[in-house]
Amino acid sequence: MTEKGFLLNVWDDSNGDTQFRSLMSSHFGEVSGLGPHPFIEGQFATIGEDGLLNVWNATEKACVKTTELSHPARNCAYSPDGKWLAVGFCDGYLGIFHAETLVERSEVHFLTEDIDTLRFSPNGWWLATGSHDNYIDLIDCRGEKFCKVHRFKGHTSYITHLDFSTDSRMLMSNCGASEILYWDVQRKKQLRSKADMHMDPNDPKTWGRMTSVLGFPVMGIWPDFSDGTDVNALHVNTQGDMCVTADDFGEVKLFNFPCVVEDAAFRAYKGHSSFVNNVSFIAGDNHVVSCGSADMSVMQWKFVYDIDAFKGAKNVMKKLVVANAFSKGAILGLNKKKGGGGGLAGMMGKLGKK
Numbered sequence: 001m002t003e004k005g006f007l008l009n010v011w012d013d014s015n016g017d018t019q020f021r022s023l024m025s026s027h028f029g030e031v032s033g034l035g036p037h038p039f040i041e042g043q044f045a046t047i048g049e050d051g052l053l054n055v056w057n058a059t060e061k062a063c064v065k066t067t068e069l070s071h072p073a074r075n076c077a078y079s080p081d082g083k084w085l086a087v088g089f090c091d092g093y094l095g096i097f098h099a100e101t102l103v104e105r106s107e108v109h110f111l112t113e114d115i116d117t118l119r120f121s122p123n124g125w126w127l128a129t130g131s132h133d134n135y136i137d138l139i140d141c142r143g144e145k146f147c148k149v150h151r152f153k154g155h156t157s158y159i160t161h162l163d164f165s166t167d168s169r170m171l172m173s174n175c176g177a178s179e180i181l182y183w184d185v186q187r188k189k190q191l192r193s194k195a196d197m198h199m200d201p202n203d204p205k206t207w208g209r210m211t212s213v214l215g216f217p218v219m220g221i222w223p224d225f226s227d228g229t230d231v232n233a234l235h236v237n238t239q240g241d242m243c244v245t246a247d248d249f250g251e252v253k254l255f256n257f258p259c260v261v262e263d264a265a266f267r268a269y270k271g272h273s274s275f276v277n278n279v280s281f282i283a284g285d286n287h288v289v290s291c292g293s294a295d296m297s298v299m300q301w302k303f304v305y306d307i308d309a310f311k312g313a314k315n316v317m318k319k320l321v322v323a324n325a326f327s328k329g330a331i332l333g334l335n336k337k338k339g340g341g342g343g344l345a346g347m348m349g350k351l352g353k354k
Contacts (some may be wrong), residue, residue: 030049030294030296042057045076046291056300075118094107127139154190160174161213252301254267288301
């Protein structure tokens with residue numbers, strides 16, 4: 001294993017020359033950025049404080065592209081057409097990369113602190129960035145200009161999550177102070193009442209594949225006595241009936257969506273040895289990917305129906321199976337729960353209620 005996360009097979013050929021080939025690529029620093037490709041099934045990108053931008057294929061269970069960036073990064077996101085990959089850096093830089101080649105197209109610097117979250121609008125016209133400066137910056141992507149056109153101010157803490165409405169006209173933001181604010185993208189102003197909004201912010205369909213951890217559609221994901229920072233990430237599947245979360249307890253959880261009841265039923269999956277920074281369904285909804293912090297791992301989970309356990313139920317719950325793990329260190333000794341299997345191929349637990 002090299003210091004930069006490559007596992008190499010090294011041997012001497014018949015001529016006595018040393019040969020090698022890469023068996024595995026991984027991160028060697030905390031991984032926080034996770035960007036599923038909008039339509040290529042099984043493809044996703046990860047980025048971390050090691051400065052590596054990796055593109056993975058869930059079907060092949062392999063890293064298919066990698067490039068080393070000039071400085072550590074915090075988050076990444078694909079454009080809706082799959083042409084561009086936006087990267088938010090730890091020092092306030094925003095990079096736009098060609099998704100096919102991972103060659104940087106442009107880099108702009110308009111912030112002094114980390115860009116914590118990125119989100120393209122569904123129509124591809126806008127890119128919103130949320131930073132540790134407590135600002136949300138709106139980038140105009142039309143004509144591939146990628147220039148800042150407006151800054152939204154109003155949050156009292158760092159921005160954690162962003163979501164555009166399905167028609168790309170509204171933006172919802174969460175921050176570290178547990179605030180939920182709404183913004184009019186076209187008129188460049190804050191929306192302070194439901195009367196000002198053309199879509200219902202409490203309707204789960206308004207936000208499509210929601211990623212925000214705060215809001216009426218996801219109020220049931222929070223555990224008792226939470227301090228408001230325990231849930232780090234959320235993602236809704238394409239069908240819009242399930243969501244996954246990543247939390248500070250090293251767990252990936254699966255909920256029905258929308259999740260609006262107190263102490264909502266969920267399935268919890270262990271595998272990470274530290275905080276889980278990010279989680280996402282990837283194109284095709286056959287897999288879920290999660291990113292760890294101190295364990296520096298990227299885990300791939302298979303997403304399947306649990307038909308036998310819930311046969312005849314109106315809403316069939318689903319389960320996750322660990323399909324693969326890309327990690328600097330081996331993931332061993334996963335907990336074996338009643339009704340589940342042990343190790344990387346086991347069914348991880350039964351439906352539980354917190």
